[in-house]
Amino acid sequence: MAKMTKRQIAKREKTRNIGEEILLGIRDIKAGRTGRRFTVDSYAIVRAREQLSSRSKSKVGSRLRGNDKA
Numbered sequence: 001m002a003k004m005t006k007r008q009i010a011k012r013e014k015t016r017n018i019g020e021e022i023l024l025g026i027r028d029i030k031a032g033r034t035g036r037r038f039t040v041d042s043y044a045i046v047r048a049r050e051q052l053s054s055r056s057k058s059k060v061g062s063r064l065r066g067n068d069k070a
Helices: 006-015 018-030 043-065
Strands: none
């Protein structure tokens, strides 16, 4: 599909009903008719970073409370 010119976009926007488009999209999702899907392959990396982050925060908290053994 070719790119639309600014004039074509403006013409389309005049007759566009955004509310109706949103409702149709929600109905499609509820009916199981989904289009493009996005999946994250790096989920394990993100979880590992969160674990490291929470561990470092707990170490800082124990130092602040005076429970540091070092």
